Amino acid sequence: MFELDYRLENDCVFIGSLSLCRIMLMKDANYPWIILVPQRENISEIYQLDTDDQEQLVWESSFVAERLMELFDGDKMNIAALGNVVPQLHIHHVVRTQHDPAWPNPVWGAVPAKAYLMTELDERVEQLKKALETSTFKPAE
Template sequence: MKFELHPQLAADTFVVGDLPLCRVLLMNDARFPWLILVPRRIDVSEVYDLAMQDQQLLWQESALVAEKLMKLTQADKMNLAALGNVVPQLHVHHVARFKTDVVWPNPIWGQGKAEPYTDADKQQMLRNLSEMFRGFFVSGQILNV
């Protein structure tokens, strides 16, 4: 068996690249700069399902993503969440929040309708992410640019 991305995540995101443990995804909702980390492990739905070493690596990668996304966006707050109520595959959301965003200070879940990136905005965001993660992706490159 090999790692496969849950179909809902595949439908809602763009693959950015792979860190040592996690696939990095960009949520296709231009209202919020929003990355998702998915450990490339089979049949994992909770953090405790991961081996201890992978748990530690997940939090290291999560901290890296949060710090880099915060620096890129200059957000007011970084929200992290691992809900899994709709998609059982373990995934951790990293959402850059602004006091001026459409739902501040409320959670983003179930608020309004996603606004997909335009092709130009998607390409620009992926270029920005590529620069942000230079040297961190195991493939050495972003996958969608």
């Protein structure tokens, strides 16, 4: 049975799900930052997914990346699956702009995470739910 790593649970807000992945918003208001987590047990690397899941992951990642870039008018989309701290497979999707606090360097460790105000968080979640609407998207309640 799939179980989300407690660190992802603590650091993110659940937005909804696609066929394969949970969609999580990173609690860092410095950047529009989504994490996709394939809902499969004991997977730490993309190559461990079966072929169908690998193809679905590429589709879902591309779908999310395109919607985020449109929504936030990004200059660059950073996509990464590191897993050095949290081994559960999760793929970061960070919209980068030339005006963000870490540009042009990686976001990790560049500046302290900035907490969302509650109203900002609610607005961001609703923005994302609307942007990700598709026949396979199931929004969080």
